[in-house]
Amino acid sequence: MASSVRGLLLCLSAVFFCLQCCQAKTVQFDWNVTWVTANPDGLYDRKVVGINGQWPLPVVEVNKGDRLVVNMYNGLGDKSASIHWHGMFQNGTNNMDGPSMVTQCPIVPGSSFTYDFTVNQNGTYWYHCHTNYCYPDGYRQALIVHDTEAYFNDMYDEEFTVTMSDWYHELIEDIGPSFINLANPTGAEPLPNAFLFNDTLNTSISVQPDKTYMFRLINIGAFVGQYFYIEDHSFRIVEIDGVYVEPQEADILYIAVAQRYSILVTTKSTANKNFPIVTVADSALLDTIPSNLQLNNTNWLEYDASAAHPQAVMKVAVATELNPFDDVNLVPWDHEPLLPDPDLTIDVTVIMQDLGNGASYAFLNNISYTKPKVPTLYSVLSSGDLSTNSEIYGEFTHPYVLGHNQVVEIILNNGDTGTHPFHLHGHNFQVIERAPPYGPNFYSYLNGDPVPYNPSNHTAFPKYPARRDTLVLPPQGHFVIRFVADNPGVWFFHCHIDWHLSQGLAMTLIEAPQQIQERVSIAEDQYAACRAGGMQHEGNAAGNTEDFLDLQGQNKQVKWLPAGFTDRGIIALVFSCVAAFCGMAFITVYGMTGLETKKSKKREAGEDSNSN
Secondary structure (H helix, E strand, C coil): CHHHHHHHHHHHHHHHHHHHHHHCCEEEEEEEEEEEEECCCCCCCEEEEEECCECCCCCEEEECCCEEEEEEEECCCCCCECCEEECCCCCCCHHHCCCECCCECCECCCCEEEEEEECCCCEEEEEECCCCCCHHHCCEEEEEEECCCCCCHHHCCEEEEEEEEEECCCCHHHHHHHHCCCCCCCCCCCCCCEEEECCECCCEEECCCCCEEEEEEEECCCCCCEEEEECCCCEEEEEECCEEEEEEEECCEEECCCCEEEEEEECCCCCCCCEEEEEEECHHHCCCCCCCCCCEEEEEEECCCCCCCCCCCCCCCCHHHCCCCCHHHCCECCCCCCCCCCCEEEEEEEEEEECCCCCEEEEECCECCCCCCCCHHHHHHHCHHHHHCHHHHCHHHCEEEECCCCEEEEEEEECCCCCEEEEECCCCEEEEEEECCCCCCCCHHHHCCCCCCCCCCCCCCCCCCEEECEEEECCCCEEEEEEECCCCEEEEEEECCHHHHHCCCEEEEEECHHHHHHHCCCCHHHHHHHHHCCCCCCCCCCCCCCCCCCCCCCCCCCCCCCCCCCHHHHHHHHHHHHHHHHHHHHHHHHHHHHHHHHHHHHHHHHHHHHHC
């Protein structure tokens, strides 16, 4: 009897699988990536990265189970590129993940690359360039995966996709050199010139009374998190970063760069008024705020196109006083329980510090991520039995080798006074601890020293932890996340503020390397992309194919500032003192000369007066 039931279940599973396969389709795009001209804020024409001569870029929409094929040709002429499909697990297709020198070589001008993978997930995602300073120049857009079985499908009438982003008038490659520079020792990030809503400003979203709409909210910016709310409306959160959650009422969100939310908004019963949709840039991330930078932007939930479109009235004086919903409190719809104690714990601290060239860099512990000479995935595939030895991936890629199906815990402490939205490729992770929490005390640790995670003194872990792929690290605080290493691949873990990634705030997780060798194969066009750029596709991080344990010649981070004064430092100090002394003496002599001249003139004037 038991065997008959088991057979029936297997038969039904096979039928269900076949039905899914029949419904799935191949969605194919041919993209020529070129420069186009755009002016999204109406203030400045500039070059942006377009696709097939168009910008904004196309929103990619697929159904769960579809195969997505994108034939990309780099027609930029002067910039290398790639595509990262943000939030896609790429299970079995790690080579499609997209970060340059992690899973592929950058696609140089005149070269092509085909991204080809099956989308076995659902929810709200996005795609963007993952090569040097690239996606802030406009190379980013939404990726939506529709799901016929989402529990909230019957709870709304229509859906909208909303992107928000920061915007620069200058090309990022022109701004970048002055960022990591001796002249910017504090590491102050370049300030955006505007903040966009669906790649423009002053947008109206037309709605009808007594209906419910799903909004897919995506921060596709490179730097600044944004608060989001709709005046006189609340909403229900139903998804974060592709994870369905139990509906949770909220009225304001904080959406860091790379994070996504799906919310359900039920409209009012009358249609005689329009309501501001408010986005507020997180001013705490900005070193200065120019008078012409508009932090608070108004778009509209439009009930009546002929009615007034009022500007928003800020709820508080400054954005840091807003009280957003704390995403740690969300409960996944599937009630996945807290993972067991970890098999591997990675404990790292964010540090921002100047190196020997006087410029500011970012570190996890004492390592500032520095790209290898061979993409790390290709090192895995060409290293044979040595693939499990972390040394071959180079010291400065900050590699960790994960065992297959290990429970991995990452403890991330913040030794910096800024927030950092960290993204893990290839996985969602459980959020089991974050301090301080969102709310009025989010910046409380700034009044003292950093507060690292204490494993013997923490709040109770949630029974069903929230899961997402991008999480904000509080200023001088910490967070703890867990995931199962069940997806063999090379996965990047990095701050998604693009300026901080360029400073080296990243590390590499090499997950189940022997299984990678069994499951991942590289197509010829992928190796051809390496050859076109004069890059190796075999060998260790130093490009050594003969001795994988010989890392001579690997790319290294800039040397540390020497302890104490070096000979050059002493000489510089002496000359600075001499120059200062000479300057002061010159000012003194010059000033006294002026006084003597004035006294002489007064004496002469007095003598003339007496003689009269």
